[in-house]
Amino acid sequence: MDNLIIDGTRQTPEINFDSETGILKLEGRSIPENTFEFFTPVLNWLDEYANSAPGKTIAKINLEYFNTSSSKYILEILKKLKVLLNDGKEVLVEWYYEEDDEEMMETGEDYEDVSGLPFKIISFEEE
Amino acid sequence: MNTYEKFRKMMDNHIMLSFKGEITSDIITMVLQIMETRLDSVSEKGSVKKKIFNVLVECMQNLYHHSEAEEPGDINTRRAMLELFYDDEYYYILTGNYIKKDAIPPLRDRIDRVNSLSKEELRSYYRQILDNNIISDKGGADLGMIDMARKSGQKLFYDFHEATDTLSFFELRVKVAKKKPKK
Structure with missing residues (x-):
């Protein structure tokens, strides 16, 4: 299957989902007014990915900002990954946050709790 | 009030940005761009800037x-x-928009509920709503108010102003502390 590559904009995140390596990157900011339009193809891709996913999937999520309508879709992405985990595949979510951004760290913990996926919450220094 | 007096008033009230009109996608992008630059120039700490931006x-x-x-x-x-x-202590984000009068009670209830919760309670409420609510076509699905209260760390101030027979003008004021509270 094809990889999913979407360039980032000032309103939408950069997406680089690799179906062969199982590395799914989601980076930047997600603040569009119409989240449905942006995330529907992403969720559809994940449905297809579930049929041919490699043994291990690592989702690398590194978001600077996202609005609450995106937050629902981020959970939807994680729920799709939960299906893989339930199928006996290995899944890890790496959640990145800038070291002074406590809210983004807490949000990572919230997603870890709600999704039931293994998380690694990783801080990095501000540029 | 002459133009100079108007200008002085804006200066004295420390108005960083003031807008009236239709909020379009372009306006949102533009406002965010302006505010990013402005908050950089007042060299606010990264975390305060992020809270305001959020x-x-x-x-x-x-x-x-x-x-x-x-x-x-x-x-x-x-x-x-x-x-x-x-002002000396806070940044304020003030919005006003028309809403239908019958939308007042549920909106009031929602904000009052958010304001009644402690930091930890807000967090578990957020998790609960995030997990349970279906995605509405407008996206937000109740998380907006909870998120603003969490990110700002402050109570949300609101008011409803009588406008027309069917409409009310909804005012929402969110403040963000300038400096990180000492631990």
Whole structure:
């Protein structure tokens, strides 16, 4: 299957989902007014990915900002990954946050709790 | 008031940005760009800047999705207001938009509930709503107010002003502390 590559904009995140390596990157900011339009193809891709996913999937999520309508879709992405985990595949979510951004760290913990996926919450220094 | 007096008043009230009109996608992008530059120039700490930015994003989403037209049926009259200003302690994000009068009680209940919760309670409420609510076509699905209260770390101030027979003008004021509270 094809990889999913979407360039980032000032309103939408950069997406680089690799179906062969199982590395799914989601980076930047997600603040569009119409989240449905942006995330529907992403969720559809994940449905297809579930049929041919490699043994291990690592989702690398590194978001600077996202609005609450995106937050629902981020959970939807994680729920799709939960299906893989339930199928006996290995899944890890790496959640990145800038070291002074406590809210983004807490949000990572919230997603870890709600999704039931293994998380690694990783801080990095501000540029 | 002459123009210079108007200018002085804006200066004295520390108004960083003031907008009235329809909140379009272009306006949102523009406002965020302006505020990013402005907050950089006042060299606010990264975390304060992020909080303001987050609240601003949420406020503008609200205005974008929930503003009613002043003249019923005329979408060109979906006018709203947005203002950012500060004093010694806080940054303030003030918004105003028309809502239908019958939308007042549920909105009031929602904000009152958010304001009644402690930091930890807000967090578990957030998790609960995030997990349970279906995605609405307007996206937000109740998380907006919870998120603003969490990100700002402050109570949300609101008011409803009598406007027309069917409409009320909803005012929402969110403040963000300038400095990180000492631990």
